[in-house]
Amino acid sequence: MTYGTYLRKITDPANRADPYPLYAELRKTPVLRDEGGPYLVSTYWEIHGLLHDPRLSSDPRNLDPDAAAALAVTEEADDPTLPPSFLRLDPPEHDRLRRIATYPFGPPHTPRRIHDMRGELARIVTDLIDDFEGRDRVDLVDDFAYPFPVTVICRLLGVPRADEPLFHAWADTMLTSLDPAAAEADVAQRRRAVRQARVELGMYLSELIEDRRRAPAEDMLSSLIHGDGPDGRMSHAELVSTAVLLLIAGHETTVNLIANGMLTLLRHQDVLKRLHDDSRLAVPLVEEVLRYEPPVQLLPHRTPLTDIDIAGVTIPKGAAIWLVLASGNRDPKRFPDPDRFDPDRKDNQHLGFGSGIHICYGAPLARLEGQIALAELARRLENPRLLEDPPPYRHNAVLRGPRHLPVGFDGVRPAREP
């Protein structure tokens, strides 16, 4: 199979630490036919328009078989054991499953779920930072950003703590499937490993669901199983798919938000100082991190149901489209002075969580996690500094973030009294 020039550049690890010059080049052609590869959409309004365009499908079954093979994105559809999750479905199935999943998670039916987790989130963060005491350097990825969201998602769903390490391993393996560069490695072997992890995770969750069916607990999984909204209930297989989705979608993304956020703060010590002095800055700051260094750099799963004319290009039915969110976030036609990190930015409607019907379901939770984590790190670390700049990055170009983030500091301030 052949790959387009730009696709190659985007996935090239050499461009991982700073992909933004490449995106700037992409934006010269808002919709670019990358020969042999996908259509790359890189400007804000075009991305925004397509995310609200009902002619675009998220369902890989609508991809032209050639495009599908070239991109190796069909592993979900191929999976014989689980139905596709709502991330990869179109309405009406998408809407039905997302509504049911929203019932026990957010407004209007459960408006306090996230709010009520605030105390628990703060405790997890406090414990993790307490563990820094007596050290003068940590890896913020392995020692902080990584364990935090997994713990949160496991608590939210109701996974027993003892089983949490299992989740790290599964989530890690499966995320590699989102990495376009994976196609260049040994595809078959990779797919086997991914499928294996999915099956194991699915089996685990399937059993957990059966447990909760017999003995409901106070967690979200129990509410999902027993809930009875106007849309009815999910089938057992749909429940498993949804639980897998929540776990994966909320995991590495949040790791990257925290790691990218801390990296950016350490590069902008003035902002770090402001956050230290006033933790309320965390709210706009997290939005700006989501714009400036978005954890999800691009959405590689869209395809048109019909030929679409956009920005002077006709994208044919069934073609693969990549929406380069991180590039749209730096589009000077939408954001003045886009390469400046500015937490006071007004009207910051970034694309970090996507937009339209698939806009991130977990955004309220992710925001809160990011706000609490960054505010507490800024408040408690004495004189924090980067020990390696740029830090080493993960291979993944879609879910982009540092693999390690070595940070030095002079001490740890005490936790706030609860």
Next chain:
Amino acid sequence: MSTTDERGASRAHRPDDSLARLRREGRIVIVGASLAGLRGAETLREEGFAGSLTIIGDEPDRPYDRPPLSKQVLVGGAAADRTTLPRRRAIRAHWRLRTAATGLDLTARRVRLDDGDEVPYDRLLITTGARSRPWPQPAEAELDGVFVLRTNRDAERLGRRLMAGPRRVLVIGAGFTGSEIASACRELGLPVTVVERGPTPLVGALGGVVGQVAAELQREHGVDLRCSVMVTALEGDAAGRLRRAHLSDGTALDVDLAVVALGAVRNTEWLDGSGLGAGPRGVACDAGCRAFDVRGLVTDDVFVAGDVARSPHPLFGYQFLSLDHWGNAVAQAEVAAHNMISPGPDRRPHLWVPAFWSSQFGVNIKSIGVPSMGEEILIAQGSLAEHSFAGVYGCQGRVVAAVTFDQTKWLDFYQQQIETAAPFPPPFRSVDRRPDGLHPVPAEFPDPSLPSHGPTVTLCGYSPTERRIVFTPARA
């Protein structure tokens, strides 16, 4: 003190000088202290107006928000006095509340007030909005238990009565406000009857096809909905309390509470005889928000915005639209304020695409464009039967409007279709197209010549004043 007289100025100075002086020390008066008035004032300051700013309003309170009044406020989710509009910035204004404007002298540039005062201006912004159309029989309207809903006081009084548990509530008129009130009553568990003259609720705003869905929603939520029927009389007891309503089908209903929701009347009476092009449909203005006088000439010192304005829209064949739309009030006030203190070349047209939302019976309804212009409707996504859909309205082969029931996230796309005059019916496949959506069907709007309380968008023909002056615009 020397006032900035435009005509004098144009003789003596370059217009730039007079504009600079206006911005520095001019006098701007805003009549109508609500959404449009406040946003206009904020924009003036935002854009550097440093002169004196007077805001005249006949209500006692600082500007507050109306949409919650028929929603959260009635079900007790928010107190009526807690809907004060958030401020975007300080405006350093001289507020004259509890004071009504009673007249306008265009030549002397003065606004007359009900306390006998006169306020001079260099630029005037009219944002007097609309009020509820009252029950046509004044004696019956006076009965204890007969309400309208426009102001926070109305909402407070009505809310208190609803909380007291009336036997049955009668809602007269199933436009958006009436439907929302009925929804609130059901949420409170109150028995409610809705009487609507048209064939379905919301028929004036969204047509009969969508109106039928609104009717199903009402009935599923236990509303006693009676369409194609009119309330002919309200009857009181000896103490002047409402006790019964008589309907055109010969039946009568025992009720102790009735809400008259027959649409809105524009507040323009104070302009009678002023020489401005003002009438029951509002004050006509150009796309730059400058008011027309009765001769159809545009003024350059009187501007209009919000519900009281009626202005031509290039997307809709330059027809004059008057909109009871929150978003329009904000957008138009911003354009008006900008144009009031900007030189000609920097002025902007008000090109807002009409957009409206409503929440009732657990459904989020949004519309964009001008549905009532639609001859046909196509259910492009979802299904009417599931009460979750996106409908597209077409007129002469192009998309002019869209409506969504619980499908808000697609509206940006349809807005773009409207703005680009995309072909109707849409020639493409989209997600969630059902058998419903294979063919367009007549949208079923009532004859526009019949008096109606329903439409939130009104097409007022081509005339900027009551006298018919025909525009001959180049159609896009």
